Amino acid sequence: MLKLPQSAYTSLRRHGEETYPHECCGVLLGQIGDGIRTVSSVVRAGNTRTDSAHNRYNIDPKELIRIQREGRERGEDIVGFYHSHPDHPALWSQTDFLEAHWFSCSYVITSVEKGKAVLTNSFELTGTDENDKKLEKERIEMI
Numbered sequence: 001m002l003k004l005p006q007s008a009y010t011s012l013r014r015h016g017e018e019t020y021p022h023e024c025c026g027v028l029l030g031q032i033g034d035g036i037r038t039v040s041s042v043v044r045a046g047n048t049r050t051d052s053a054h055n056r057y058n059i060d061p062k063e064l065i066r067i068q069r070e071g072r073e074r075g076e077d078i079v080g081f082y083h084s085h086p087d088h089p090a091l092w093s094q095t096d097f098l099e100a101h102w103f104s105c106s107y108v109i110t111s112v113e114k115g116k117a118v119l120t121n122s123f124e125l126t127g128t129d130e131n132d133k134k135l136e137k138e139r140i141e142m143i
């Protein structure tokens with residue numbers, strides 16, 4: 001389960017509207033305990049995929065390391081990632097699945113239709129390695 005403050009929910013959906021028709025992406029920081037990820041902050045990231053930014057996203061590894069370090073200084077861990085699907089459903093794609101490597105993290109996807117954020121879904125990356133991993137839909141609880 002993903003516990004998301006209303007402000008974080010609004011922020012990540014607005015990010016998708018701002019970058020439309022391109023995908024946005026970012027990182028969710030907070031705490032993980034007993035399978036519950038509680039978000040305390042949302043960090044926007046630049047989409048490095050300029051070749052196909054409408055249906056691909058990628059966070060620069062250097063930027064990710066910086067976000068992780070700055071989070072740790074505030075006592076926050078990476079609990080998930082988010083991105084948008086411009087004019088596509090809020091479901092993970094094969095590429096999303098192949099590029100998901102953070103086990104026990106949440107992958108949040110927002111569909112943005114004609115510039116308006118519509119649906120936001122979250123999927124937990126379960127399993128232990130690349131052979132048994134799964135993206136399973138999880139509940140988002142607003143806090």
Ligand SMILES: [Zn+2]
Nearest residue numbers: 085092093096
């Ligand atoms: Zn995607």
